[in-house]
Amino acid sequence: MATVKENVEALNQMILQGEILDAFEKFYSDDVVMRENLNEPVAGKAANRVNEEAFVNGITAFRGAEVKNIIINDQIAVIQWHFDYDHKDWGTRKYDQVSVQRWDGDEIVYEKFYYSN
Numbered sequence: 001m002a003t004v005k006e007n008v009e010a011l012n013q014m015i016l017q018g019e020i021l022d023a024f025e026k027f028y029s030d031d032v033v034m035r036e037n038l039n040e041p042v043a044g045k046a047a048n049r050v051n052e053e054a055f056v057n058g059i060t061a062f063r064g065a066e067v068k069n070i071i072i073n074d075q076i077a078v079i080q081w082h083f084d085y086d087h088k089d090w091g092t093r094k095y096d097q098v099s100v101q102r103w104d105g106d107e108i109v110y111e112k113f114y115y116s117n
Contacts, residue, residue, distance in 0.1 A: 004103045008077045012067050024052050029107040036113050061086040068096065077101045 002010070007027060014023035034048045035041040042048050063084040071078040079101070084094045097115040101108045 001105055004075060004077055005072050007103065007106055008070060008072060008079065008101070012070075012079065016065055016067070018062070020056050021049075021052060024049065027106070027108055028111075029104065029109045032108055032111065034111045034113075037115065055087075058087045058089050059085050060088050075103045077103065 011023050011027045014020070014026070028045055028048070030045045031043070032045055032048055033041050033043045034051070042051060064082075065084070066082045067079060068082055069078075069080040077100075079099045081097045081099065082095075083097060086092050095115050097113055100112045100114070102110040
């Protein structure tokens with residue numbers, strides 16, 4: 001079993017290479033709960049896969065992503081990202097996002113995203 005640090009680095013690398021959906025399949029638990037800002041949490045990998053696919057399939061231009069900071073403590077990882085892309089539903093997006101992940105072994109069981117619109 002890999003460490004949380006090793007898993008986070010591998011996940012981030014896949015995202016940076018545009019392998020977002022593959023990373024989701026590899027690192028997220030079947031029972032994952034994900035939450036965007038103050039929105040209601042979404043439970044289960046199947047329901048969250050729908051959201052991930054809508055995000056990825058809606059990108060019309062991708063100018064870049066960058067990992068700005070990472071904090072890891074036991075089974076918790078906090079990653080600060082910078083994103084710059086165009087999305088068919090949301091328009092041009094250029095923002096920083098913080099992702100807080102709780103890992104259980106090699107899988108994310110909870111993730112919350114913090115960002116401003």
